Amino acid sequence: MIFSLILLFFIFVYGFFILRLAFGINKVPYFFTKYKSPETTFSIVVPFRNEAKVLPELLDSLSGLNYPKDLFEIILVDDESDDGFELINHDQNIKVLKNIRKSNSPKKDAIETAILNSKFSWIITTDADCIVPENWLKTLDAFIRENNVEMVVGAVSYRAENDFLQHFQLLEMMSLQGATIGSFGINHPFMCNGANFAYTKNLFKSLNGFDDSNQIASGDDVFLLQKTLNSSAYGLPKIGYLKNHDFLVLTQPCFSLQALIQQRIRWASKASAYKNFFSKSVALAVFIGNLAIVLGLLFSLFGWMPFWDFYILFSLKIVLDFVLLYQTGKFIQPHQIRFYLLST
Template identity: 50%
Template sequence: MDSYLYQYAYVVPECGFTCPHWKLLCVEFQTQNGIMILFLLGIAIVYVLTISWLIYGFTKINHFEYIGSSPKTSFSIIVPFRNEAENLPVLLESFSKLNYPMDLFEVILVDDESEEEFRWQNTDYRIQFLKNIRVSNSPKKDAITTAMEIVKTDWVITTDADCTVPKNWLLALDNFIQLHHVSMIAGAVIYDCNNSFLHHFQQLDLASLQGATIGSFGIKKGFMCNGANFAYTKSFFQKLKGFEGNSTIASGDDVFLLQKALSQYPEKVAYLKSKNTIVTTKPVNDWKSLFYQRVRWASKTTSYQSTFGKRLGLLVFVMNFGFFYCLVLTVFGILPYFSPVIYFLIKFGIDTVLIQQTNKFLTEHKMRHLFLSSLWYPFFSTAVALYCLFGKYEWKGRRF
């Protein structure tokens, strides 16, 4: 600290300052510098305590790997899609490999104005095809609502066209439903990555989100889920009045419905932490698409019903922005050079614990590019958060 003050000792006298002015300047500079360091340190401490709480919550959700016989639950799998002619056959093929009676599930494909026609071959399970009926600003919510009109089963599952499901997906869900009195179940999602930095960056980001999701359920503060692996009963959906109240927001068919359920009937909602139900999806293949995807995800945070979710989102933003800010102040000589290093290592250390814990549950593959991804993430996430305040994003060939 003193070395930075000494640098000013040679500048100030040349500007005509007298000794009293110089002392005041030194005191003011040192005070502001100290306040800044204390502020950044305070943010880091709160962040470490919060992530530690989520890590603890993660351990409180027990693994459910029981696979029993005598399935009883009937499911309707709703798949909204737009221009997915390449991905849908892969998803439908994974359905055909399900270890579940074909007469106990059906698939409802909802076409949201695709520019190319999709045709499927005959399957051993029932498929229904619908055209999306648009009534709101959210194509996906409209698609699910459209499908709900023809659902005859007790349970509904939503997933995405670019996903594949494990063979015991429905069987594990059925077993869990038979053993627990719940009406809504959230499940895990993982990326199918190649060796590129872009793909592994997304996987580490998703692992942190999945870790926060599971951890929040463990501390009774659930606020997030993924619509690629989300199940609920039709009667519960109707009881919640569907997506009423958030239809003006383009995304959030999963999160807003979950938060509405947790605010009214928390005892009816559960997280299924099972390797048998982890759905695999595709990462995007360019940075622009990833940026827009994360903007779409971030843009709904301010509309959360969950106070915990809002505060956590704000804390994560401030922590990431704090690293960027700390680095800028160091470049201009306002903070010591070691400040951003210590700040980053604190964040990197606690994040790594959560990500490693989650990655161990999600996959047997080792994490790659963890340090480089963690170094790049604060800049990327800060840009996303600031852009979503005023910018537009593209999704499925549309602009929102």
């Protein structure tokens, strides 16, 4: 009985944070606007290494942007690629730079290299394997002009096919995006994705960029968000979440288990550097929520708790996960909502 009560307490703690985030998703309003004549200037930054197979698709989507060509530039930063990438048949304002390495983080170095060579006031980063919608910049321009912000976070989702590994990653991405949106809704943002992340050049320079996180290979997005939140000159009022389908970037999932594991190792490498108390609390709640299911199964198999108690724990977690996925899916993947309960 005591084991059942302890694990049930773990699930309740997990549920408290998950339901708060799910509630927060609805607190972030969908951005509706009447487009005006664009004014904001953007430097689109794309760090890459050996991405010759996917870069053409990204460049095609960028060439189709519904935005004046003189108000944005594209900066590709090559981090020692050896796959023979060449830029051909593109009439866009594209710069291809060699990465200037100076730290343990090639991606952060690439972004800094691009910013040093950029000519416009706003920086927006994305990845080489992404596709952006045609009104990407137009929607961002409208949001910036209607809100007094210096940093904008947007949604990212996977282009998943009918494959178990890809579908698993899609659901995982949905939960991460739900946590991101929900945290903004309850005024405790702690996550963002560098595949769809914008900020002013002035903000980046005034906060000294990535100077205090260059020892960590990943985290170009999260650590800059964290630094902005902690800055007395900026803080939460200067950060906005843009919830609009025209500001939703699609990226590719990992196509093999080995690539997925390597990606998760990179993500985990930055966890110890998180300073936000709420993010640590959410991480702990997620850990003990999953631990409760594992321990519940083991305790049931060894006869230390009834199987019915394990079924209750498992059912509660499925319901909690479904609530978060459902709220997220109404925005990001509305046509797949009916599959979430089974997938969870």
